[in-house]
Amino acid sequence: MNMKLSFRWYGESDPISLEYISQIPGMRSIVSAVYDVKPGEVWPEESLARMKEACEKHGLIFDIVESIPVHEDIKLGRNNVDELLEVYCENIRRCAKYGVKCVTYNFMPVFDWTRTQLDKKAKDGSTSLVMYWDQMRGLDPLKDDIHLPGWDSSYTQSEVRELITAYGEIGEEGLWRNLEKFLKKVIPVAEECGVRMAIHPDDPPYPIFGLPRIITCEENLDRFLSIVDSPANSLCLCIGSLGCAASNDIVAMTRKYAERDRIAFMHIRNVKLMEDGSFEERAHLSSCGSLDVYEIVKALVDNGFDGYVRPDHGRMIWGETGKPGYGLFDRALGATYINGLFEALEKENAKK
Numbered sequence: 001m002n003m004k005l006s007f008r009w010y011g012e013s014d015p016i017s018l019e020y021i022s023q024i025p026g027m028r029s030i031v032s033a034v035y036d037v038k039p040g041e042v043w044p045e046e047s048l049a050r051m052k053e054a055c056e057k058h059g060l061i062f063d064i065v066e067s068i069p070v071h072e073d074i075k076l077g078r079n080n081v082d083e084l085l086e087v088y089c090e091n092i093r094r095c096a097k098y099g100v101k102c103v104t105y106n107f108m109p110v111f112d113w114t115r116t117q118l119d120k121k122a123k124d125g126s127t128s129l130v131m132y133w134d135q136m137r138g139l140d141p142l143k144d145d146i147h148l149p150g151w152d153s154s155y156t157q158s159e160v161r162e163l164i165t166a167y168g169e170i171g172e173e174g175l176w177r178n179l180e181k182f183l184k185k186v187i188p189v190a191e192e193c194g195v196r197m198a199i200h201p202d203d204p205p206y207p208i209f210g211l212p213r214i215i216t217c218e219e220n221l222d223r224f225l226s227i228v229d230s231p232a233n234s235l236c237l238c239i240g241s242l243g244c245a246a247s248n249d250i251v252a253m254t255r256k257y258a259e260r261d262r263i264a265f266m267h268i269r270n271v272k273l274m275e276d277g278s279f280e281e282r283a284h285l286s287s288c289g290s291l292d293v294y295e296i297v298k299a300l301v302d303n304g305f306d307g308y309v310r311p312d313h314g315r316m317i318w319g320e321t322g323k324p325g326y327g328l329f330d331r332a333l334g335a336t337y338i339n340g341l342f343e344a345l346e347k348e349n350a351k352k
């Protein structure tokens with residue numbers, strides 16, 4: 001198959017072993033990161049070397065990083081931003097030195113993915129992550145000491161308040177300006193060392209708590225890609241994130257960006273959208289959620305996609321416990337489903 005199947009692994013502390021991951025049919029690459037350093041610090045080469053070696057022992061390749069986090073001061077364009085950008089570039093160089101070909105990151109202010117519950121039980125007894133507006137409404141991080149799943153819990157409440165105020169001041173256009181500065185510095189370095197940078201969309205793809213969010217829709221993805229028109233400046237097309245806005249036509253977007261070779265990495269999962277904009281994460285199969293995963297994969301295959309793919313968030317099934325979204329069983333089922341779609345579609349196309 002042309003696509004490169006991958007699996008996220010949280011390093012030595014991950015309860016899922018590389019041995020188990022290597023037993024998933026067709027598994028090729030490991031998606032990981034150096035977890036024991038803070039954003040804005042240089043990644044020790046020994047950690048990268050260890051990761052590479054551990055993967056190779058199991059016949060796997062460590063060639064995707066998710067993520068090199070972008071320090072809030074880069075996103076806010078303040079304080080020692082130039083120094084932080086230097087560190088970012090150095091981390092890309094170091095990753096490349098150990099064989100990394102794709103680096104994922106996001107440009108979401110303060111909070112990464114946002115959900116209101118991590119273990120919502122479905123009728124069949126499985127659990128998954130959900131975002132319900134009736135749980136979300138009424139929460140105000142400026143007033144209440146709240147911690148939603150997915151947030152970096154290392155911020156104190158007063159730090160969160162300060163950050164939210166600072167983002168309020170720069171607004172969306174300020175965030176675009178700082179993203180442009182980031183890309184103009186980082187993409188030439190990525191090009192030089194053969195790395196494709198893959199921005200992860202905002203999850204969910206609209207402002208939360210009045211914070212600006214810009215990697216949200218086709219118009220903004222077009223704007224993003226035109227800032228530096230290079231395959232090194234590409235997308236991590238997370239269909240479950242973009243798919244939480246009913247206005248995003250994910251099949252059409254996948255086709256368009258695959259045609260232009262601007263998708264470096266695909267995150268494949270399914271979500272069920274509710275009428276009020278709430279959503280539930282579901283099994284990967286098209287009929288389980290709102291996204292037509294078959295049509296999305298077809299859009300890739302029709303354009304000769306040979307980038308990285310990973311089964312994204314799975315449900316917790318068969319009694320498994322662990323990191324929400326990142327258990328073994330349902331992601332492994334997702335992987336075999338993805339394999340099936342690609343094999344069928346690639347073979348069909350080869351006959352034409």
Ligand code: DNO
Binds near residue numbers: 104105106113267325
């Ligand atoms: C959630 C992930 C995100 C993603 C980052 C990329 O499960 O997809 O946390 O890794 O947004 O920087």
